[in-house]
Ligand code: NAD
């Protein structure tokens with residue numbers, strides 16, 4: 001029997017790679033997406049597959065399907081997109097999680113939440129282990145996303161405690177790769193597109209803030225291992241990220257060098273509440289999932305630059 005797997009946000013950057021992996025592993029995949037930031041082009045190659053089904057649907061509304069596993073990824077992830085309609089972002093995170101948990105309860109499916117390193121906010125502990133509780137502004141411009149994702153985690157653990165649900169939570173750190181959209185607004189896609197077009201590279205602030213960048217294939221493998229982990233009592237949350245940490249200035253210089261671009265670096269104001277530093281502790285993933293990232297920033301950027309070249 002093929003496993004029936006629901007992926008919300010399945011037409012997005014990460015969701016579409018996950019659908020590919022699940023189809024490859026022999027699952028029957030239902031992809032649900034309202035196409036807010038996702039794109040049919042990301043899943044076009046799957047549309048004729050008899051084991052793949054696309055449903056255009058907003059997860060803030062109830063959904064009735066019969067499945068064995070649910071990956072809940074629906075939510076805009078780039079600050080530009082999640083701040084465009086923050087009320088909808090909050091609804092997507094909270095009501096979306098609630099509806100998917102209700103669905104999981106009814107059909108007795110295992111459910112995985114795509115949480116985020118943003119639950120650590122602007123962290124005062126560095127690097128960040130899972131037991132760190134974070135430093136999040138509840139009323140700022142990033143809060144719709146950060147607090148929405150925190151509430152979603154709360155709902156997941158309350159459904160586990162109260163309803164005995166089989167839940168898994170992964171906290172994803174900055175992930176990049178092919179199928180990020182050109183106008184996504186996140187730093188890796190912005191810098192590559194700017195470099196390839198010969199436009200100015202926009203560093204926000206002085207570029208000394210850090211991020212740890214993970215290539216998409218590593219993330220998908222980690223998320224898949226968490227979902228299929230044999231220990232039902234292990235729900236996480238578990239960090240999935242690459243501990244290689246870089247300043248934004250280093251990233252800009254790397255992209256310039258790798259593209260051979262004549263672009264100049266310019267500096268723009270740092271957005272409010274922009275985290276100063278971020279790096280995952282991944283000991284838990286290594287121990288429980290036998291997982292660690294395999295693709296370093298140079299190799300991952302090479303693949304991502306190649307992907308963007310076809311559009312420029
Ligand atoms: P993305 O914007 O490409 O994908 C999100 C998808 O969700 C899109 O296809 C969008 O159309 C869909 N969506 C949004 N609101 C919806 C709604 N109300 N109903 C149905 N579909 C909806 O972003 P991504 O990078 O692929 O992120 C996927 C998930 O992973 C998100 O939950 C995000 O918070 C999480 N995440 C991503 C990263 C990262 O670095 N990429 C880091 C941490 C967490």
Ligand code: UDP
Nearest residue numbers: 061062063064098099100101102103105106
């Ligand atoms: N829900 C859903 N699909 C289902 C079952 C439930 O979308 O197959 C939604 C339901 O509409 C509700 C949420 O999930 O808004 C939580 O459901 P649950 O049964 O846990 O709680 P209740 O319905 O009692 O509020």
Ligand code: UDP
Nearest residue numbers: 079185186187188190202203204209248274
């Ligand atoms: N950033 C930047 N230039 C850009 C886009 C982003 O300097 O064109 C910075 C941003 O201010 C942040 C970092 O790069 O410090 C990562 O931003 P991104 O939006 O990719 O992810 P997040 O802030 O959610 O980690």
